[in-house]
Amino acid sequence: MADSPASAPRFLAPAQVAELLSIDVDEVITLVMSGHLRGAKLGSPARWRVEETSIADYLAEQTEQARRMALWRQADEASFPEVWGPQGRGPQHP
Numbered sequence: 001m002a003d004s005p006a007s008a009p010r011f012l013a014p015a016q017v018a019e020l021l022s023i024d025v026d027e028v029i030t031l032v033m034s035g036h037l038r039g040a041k042l043g044s045p046a047r048w049r050v051e052e053t054s055i056a057d058y059l060a061e062q063t064e065q066a067r068r069m070a071l072w073r074q075a076d077e078a079s080f081p082e083v084w085g086p087q088g089r090g091p092q093h094p
Contacts, residue, residue: 011042011049020055031058 012020014028017037021028029048032039038054041047 010052011039012052012055014039014048014050017050017055021059036061 014025014032017028018025028037028050031037032048032050037050037058039048039050042049
């Protein structure tokens with residue numbers, strides 16, 4: 001049984017994706033070729049098309065990566081004088 005049109009993936013031109021993400025068309029193609037966005041060359045003549053749902057997946061991945069980096073920076077900048085001792089020289093032993 002074939003997929004109904006409602007469940008068929010929708011494909012966008014790289015220019016449309018570039019506008020949505022505020023990046024260059026070449027960057028969209030790079031994201032497709034690196035696997036960050038799902039896409040394929042479709043039609044005759046073949047032209048790049050990007051699966052619309054992959055844009056949300058990509059943005060979620062980027063958001064999670066930014067969240068993790070912010071947490072890492074926050075932890076890296078945290079001060080633990082009770083562990084590292086004054087001026088960060090390590091525990092002070094008597």
